[in-house]
Amino acid sequence: MPNYRIHKTEYIDETKRVSFKYDGKTYFGYEGDTLASALLANGIHLVGRSFKYHRPRGIVSCGAEEPNAICQIGSKKDLTEPNVRATELELYEGLEASSQNCWPNVKFDIGGINNLISPLIPAGFYYKTFMWPKSFWKKVYEPLIRLSAGLGKSPTEPDPDIYDHKYVHYDVLVIGGGVSGIIAAKMAAKNNFKTLLVDDKKILGGSTIYQNNESIKIDDKLSSEWLKNEIQEIKKLSNLTIKTRTSIAAYHGYNFLLAKENLTDHLPEEKKKNKIRQRLWKIRAKKVVIATGSIERPLVFNNNDRPGILLSNSINKYLDYYGVTCGENIILFTNNDSAYETSISLHKKGIKNIIIDLRKSASSELIKQAESLGIKIYLNHVVTNTFGYRKINSLEIMKLSEDGNTTIGDKIKLSCDCLGMSGGWTPMVHMHTQSGGKLDFRDEDQVFLPKENSEDQISVGSCNGDFDLENIIDKTVNKINKFLDIDNQDYQDTNIICSKENDKRNIWLLPNKIPLGKTKCFVDFQNDSTAKDIKLALKEGFRSIEHVKRYTTTGMATDQGKLSNMHALGIIADTAGVKMGTLGTTTFRPPFTPLTFGTLVGRNVGKFFEVVRKTSMHEWHVKNNAEFENVGQWKRPWYYPKNRENMHDAVQRESKAARDSAGILDASTLGKIDIQGSDASEFLNRVYTNAWSKLAIGKCRYGLMLNEDGMVYDDGVTTRISENHYLMTTTTGGAANVLSKLEDYLQTEWPELDVYLTSVTDHYSTASICGPNSKKILNKLFPNLDLSDENFPHMSFKEDKLENINCRIMRISFTGEQSYEINIESKYGHSLWKMCIEAGKEFNLTPYGTETMHLLRAEKGFIIVGQDTDGTMTPSDLQMDWIVSKKKFDFIGKRSLYRSDTVREDRKQLVGLLTDDPKEILEEGAQIVLDVKSKPIDMLGHVTSSYFSPNLNKSIALAVVRSGKTMKGQKLIIPMENKNINVTVSDTIFLDKENKRLNA
């Protein structure tokens, strides 16, 4: 095999040989190579199969725009990574990579049959084909499509790598370390701006750093030599931070940018260990300089996708930067001057090459130089076809007609082993548009350029459409001086000599004698969409670029159309006969290049994924085998299984114990809001549906809070601690929102009220003891407290001390049993709990969790906001009219309670349900109907809560049913997958309707 590494460069360390595996075979490269340059050095162009037609594809570019050379890295289940661009992946010892989207291998791929049947798979193939029969979708089409979809394979185990996030603030951020970025960064940093310069490559310098053409000079030096000096200088600047291997992923409003820094992807396996792999930088910059450069355009002609066809400038970079030639007999096909630079470079290294130029004439310095070197140039010619299956071996050219619409004359066949194409340059306006900036279209060379800014940013260099070096440096200096309001003279006397391009000719879809339908002129290499597909889309009536894009999938692959979007637009404009500038572009969305999930998530994985709130008693629950339930961020004991009980058995035991003797619940998670101020009573009057003014000090009251639309929002018991002091409790999940809502009203609607709200949820721990023996347990804990019903009745409050620590004790009940809630400062919560347990031992005091709590309250028909309500239930729907004050002038939601919709009698209303078979437990969420025979079946409502009650020895359920209030005794049906369950509408209260147990 010939060696394509033909000369030494300073960027490749030939003393450091690196071995790597590609598709199972071992190869060698050098430190400094990318995977792509090392493959090319080994003569490998073919690196994958195309997505749809499975055509052989080769390396096209040398950077982020690469559509073909995407590979699977590694094979470990947790570390393998798909869709990595070989052109960006730095080579390291032991790297394992493989080609994607081919089976059994890249050289012989079964899917290649798609190429033969391609006339049968036009644009919109899936939309058109998999429409019918409907029943085929789930069982036939979807599995088939899924099988053939996707590039590469995801890892199947958790990512063991470490990722990091970092927040930084800078005066100036410069994106891109090419010549304009370096100048901008130097000017900013030297004028006391704290500056950050980022570049996605390993070293700074962009494409100028390997420039070696004698006709391009700065201060009498090669531009690359001059730039190296500049880089040495900026490295000395103290307020300039330089981050290489760092690419900006997103430019958000207010100059907030995300950058991904690669820290270990270029290191051998053993050096990666225990290091941060990638870091996400969250950057706030006062000003942003965009110097992201431009990327070369391909040309659209028949069979322009064969391996061995690259962008012309990439051939140049592989040659002058990596010392690798992409072929030994190269043809360059261009419509602009830049390919001549490549040609001259190749010529200097002794590589045979000729130029096919679309233009009728070309006359710049570079062209004269090429001519004088004796390089063969075909002006006014076009490539009409290429040949060679796994690699290009020859091509055909023809002369162009005067208007460029057709070819004329005879075909000339030329042999080659590599074709470089250059269709001009596309400024990378991604960052500008992501920031909200608008674009202008320049007809002369058909480029979109930054226009208006909405952020404090500026584009310089070739991303601003300035392509020759003199233009770049002069304009950058002027613009930066203006942008930063400085007067920097560093480049005043810089003398720049460069070739100036005089001639332009752009044809988006190159003409051909073969009918378009029989050609393969690829526009999007990665998604396999062709010029034919785009024209078909237009023929079928699509006009908007956004629609054509989605219909043909042009620009929707992992490369986001960096090489294809402009051509798609150009072909649409030409076909539709409109000016390209009027079409607009598709939206440039972040990220610029794909980000790993790891980078986005950073350290927030595993136990750091979400905040967990634990009560003071948590440790005890864990020790006592509690199973936990997440309620908001809280971990609440769900049930406490004993002796390998299942959930059902544990809940039955806990529920029975609570009613027969005593149970204890950790109620610390309930939201607690401390309300103080001379208008506290009036405030409660306005936020709850019932009246509060007459609540005596030391008494408690249940309250229902509505939204302004009349729907139940939250509930809880509030205690009047003193004249102007209340303690409100809220649902566990609703605490933060309730506080927010109350603050909203207080600050914005009723600022005249003297009321202060403080969240004290975390300040107090609460043990709730219920059951017929609760009073006896309380008596042991608080021997001096008079617990008689006369002194301490239901819905009242006392203060007492537990070993000198103040406790607030509320006699309130969510179970229907006699019940006490003991509140203590949180740091004593654990001790309080243990003392309660100790005191309750002789009474079989049984800890119970949320499941038993739900069962016990359901037996009493108490609602749970969010379970039995869903934001469409009024108090009346819940059969709770008793809690809505008729006398109060106003409260939140009052007016909505008699809107025409809320007074409808056929609203869904809360009812009880009893199953005909008392052992049958309904499923929560099950639908309720009157008659299963009518079609469509009329859905009356659904089950909201359902349990087996050990105390009643039967199944009970709450449900919302249309017109349920009037249905008591009505037989209804709950149709399930395998059977219909017969139920009867009942009262919502199943146990102790007379509330005798409260004072038992």
Added chain:
Amino acid sequence: MFLINCPFCGERDQSEFSSGGEAHIVRPKQPTELSDDEWAEYLFMRKNIKGIQFERWNHVHGCRKWFNVVRDTSNDKILSVYKMGEKPPVNYK
């Protein structure tokens, strides 16, 4: 990601705030005297402007204070910030 200048705390990241929708919608003093339509107007109807919009924000992970913001929704620029109860700046009407 906005930078919002809380009138009580100064400039902070958007993640500390929550948005409360359109500003200067006053809760009717006597809801009972309103027709269903009038009440619905207060309850449901909100503007959705492309351009200059007056809106409420809450520094919910900060001082918990509500305040008003004038924002150009076409480019997300915050033009002015003022406390509850203060009159909106007239130059944006």
